[in-house]
Amino acid sequence: MIYNLAKIAIALSVAFCSWFLARLVRERRRFAGLPGPPHHWLYGHLPIVKKIKEGLPADAHINLLHATIAHEYDLGPIYYLDLWPTFDPTVIVLDPAMAAQATQLNNLPKHPLYRLMEHTVGTQSIITTTGQQWKFWRKVFDPGFSSTHLATLAPMVVERVEIFVKKLEEHVETGEAFQMLPLTKSLTMDVIGRVTMASDFNTQQQSHEIVDAFTVLPKYIPPFGFDPIRLFSPTRLWNARYYQKKLDRLIGEVVDQRFRERRAGKVGPSEKSLVHLALDTYEQMGGAVNTDVITDPVFKINAIHNIRGFFFAGHATTAASLCYLYYVLYKYPVVLRRLRQEHEEYLGIDLEDVGARVQKEPTLLKRMPYTTAVIKESLRLFVGVGTVRNGVKGFNFLDPKTNIAYPTYRDGPFPILIRSFPIHRNPENFPDPEHFDPERFLGDRAASMTKDAYRPFEKGPRDCPGQELSMMEMRITLALTIRKFDIEMAYPEDAPKVMGDPAYHVMYSSAGPAANLPIDKPRQRTGAMSHAVRTAARNGLNSSSVGKTSEWLVLLADKPGILEHRVRIRPVHSKNFVKLHESGFVSWAGPVFKEHVSEGIRPFIGSTMVVNAPSRKAVKDMLEKDVFVTEGIWDWDNVQILPFQTILRQPAQKTGAVL
Structure with missing residues (x-):
């Protein structure tokens, strides 16, 4: 008996070894004549990958x-x-023209690797489905x-x-370091919850x-599960399945609730959250006539999985992009x-009014070219x-420069990885690619950009449907934070x-960014200016004056902890400002205090002045020689120079207070 078992074991071992060697030879031969790093006849490119990985941080993304x-x-x-x-042997595409051949000129099928995402977004999501089902949804x-x-x-946003x-103000008050990514994720989850499920999760508070189930689930699923305690737990698969079922149940309850609200006439025709768009389709197809219950299980699981997919994809990438x-x-x-x-020119100088102005005129931000360019350039770099x-049999990539054809199928399909990261960092596509230069997305430079090289949301029929929401x-x-806070990294x-x-x-x-x-x-x-100065500036500034006025409001904050030094050098500063005032450059100048008086003391926080000059540059050229700049009293890096028209003009009087 034991002898027979040994013979069977030996036979199976020989068969496996024979199969393995034959497969190894076949796989290595597939790469004959194909471009790539140095290829080992036995190990293929595994030694190269090992060497490169050892030179990268252990948690570095495969990109x-x-x-x-x-x-x-x-x-x-x-x-x-x-x-x-x-x-599987893999094709890495680094050229925008070739990327377009796979995603735009042709719409090659997604690789089965996407099935790994089914654990997170579901089997019926448009992220994982293809063909008519994908087109329909x-x-x-x-x-x-x-x-x-x-x-x-x-x-709502x-x-x-x-x-x-x-939440940022709370961190300012505590003065403690924190991680930005969890905050931006909570923000984007709040937004996508409303967009997908018409729900107010209030995740930030x-x-x-x-949200908890969405946060925990990826930790149990490769390739996202980098938590070793969970990943190698014997109960990992059970836990993953538990959270998948929990998400389906919870989202299903939301779908049912929204359906009942529609039946009760509580939902208007303009409602276009994704759950209601799905229910629109369900009703148009004659679903659940004269009932308050969704009776089609196929429709319901499709709706649930698509909501899962949009929630997952719609919060994580935007949260990371905000961090970058x-x-x-x-x-x-x-x-x-x-x-x-x-932001000052388009949104005004009163930070308290920005939110209301955006709510009143939602398209205003899209008309701010430099803001859009900054976002695009950040997305390019990161x-x-x-x-x-x-890969598809008969489909080859064609290099437009050399007319050389590269196969996507040889003894089986190759997985094709379109890598936007190296495309975005190629100097042939973006000169000086490591430099952050938003102006490459403005004017003639934007018009002359390499075709199809910019791919932050991918391209073609399967591009990201939520890219405008993310933007x-x-x-x-940015509009509500960038002028209100100074945010410094703590690496x-x-x-x-x-x-x-x-x-x-x-x-x-x-x-996402390392260390969150x-x-x-x-x-x-x-x-920030005092209420009185802010009100005067707001009343004196209008859109027609931007770019035409020769009068400027200058706002300068003092750096912390310099009061004694300021007092010592103030005589030199005052002497200089008397000359500037007599020359007509300075119309008015004075200190800025905090609005509230504490124990009879008005806390001093900076300076403000109204000056006459043809441009912002001319203003800076005149002021940057002052001792308060050269000695580091004023926070010169954050000086605000705003177009201004004074309400009270007294050109004959030279009564401007000198700081």
Whole structure:
């Protein structure tokens, strides 16, 4: 008996080894003549991948692995990776024209790798389905992301961002460091909850069952599950299934509740949240006539899984993109200053009025070119999306420069990875690609950009349907925060870096900044003017004066802890300002105090003045030589220079107070 079992075991071992060797030879031969890094006859590209991974932080996103391989071995516009038996042999596309061949000129099928996402977004989501089912549901939900409908959502987004502002103010008060990504995720979950389910989760202020389940589920599912305690737990699969069923049940209850509300006449015809768009379709198809219960289980599971998919995809990427906006603006103060100036010109100088103005005129932010350019450039540098397509027999990529054809099928299909990250960082597509330069998206430079090179939301029929919603969230968040707070990063000096950035992409539920973007003691900007000055400026400033006036309101905050030094050098400063006043440059100048008096003391926070000059540059040229600038009294990096027309003009009197 034992002898027979041994013979069977030996036979099975020999058979397996024979199969493995035959498969190994076949897989290695598939790469003959194909471009890629140095190929080992036995191990394929596994040694190369191991070497590159060892040079990257352990948590670095796979986007960075593919980009680093291309850089280290000077590869492009396309290369192949032989990773069998750990993964299917893969095509990495780094050229925008070739990317367009797979996603726009042709719509190649998605790779079965997307089935991994079924655990999170469901089996019936448009993220994972193809063919007629995908087309049908994409058409159902597209009206929910139209520009017209999104404009009606702006007041809701403003309300959610105002809560986000309060959370930042709380961190200002405590003075403690914190992580930005959890805050932006709570914000975007609040927004997407309203967009998908017509629900107010209030995630920024309290927990919610649906949000909690969405947060926990990815931790049990590869490739998102990097929590080793959960990932290698013997109950992992059971836990994953538990949270999947819980999400289906909870979202199903929301769908049922919205259906009952419709039957009771509580929902207007203009409601276009995704759950109501699905229910519109259900009713148009004759579903549930004369009943308050959804009777079609196929429809219901499709609606549930699509809501899961939009909720998952609609919050994570936008939350990460907001973090990267704060990161690049911290790194590039010149860009930050110009961005703040544009916000002042379009949104006014009273920060308390910004939310109301955006709610009243939702399309105003889209007309702010530099703001849009800043967002686009941030997305270029830190794009977190891509797409994985499946090779098709008879379809080859064609290099438009050389006319060389590259196969997508050889003894089976190759997975095709369109990598936007290295495309965005290729100097042939974007000159000086590592530099943050929003002006590349303005004017003639934008018009001359390499075709199809910019792909932050992917392209083609399967591009991101929520991209305009994401852009609106980012515009509104910047409008309500960027002039109110100074946000500084708190990465330690010895933090690991990739391509010079400590905020390199890691894999959470999607690509996001390393260490959740640590923030060091955020500060509320002290350059805000007093109520009296703000009111006078608001009354004196109108849109027709922008760019035409020669009179400017200058607002300068004092840096903290410099009062004694200010007093010592004030005589030199005053002497200079007497000359500026007599020359006609300074019409009026005076101190700015906090609005409230404490124990008879009016806390001093800065200076304000009205000056005459042909341009902002001329104003800065005159003031930057003053001792309060050279000695670091004024926060010169955050000076505000605003077009202004005084209400009371007394040109014959020289009574301006000198600081």
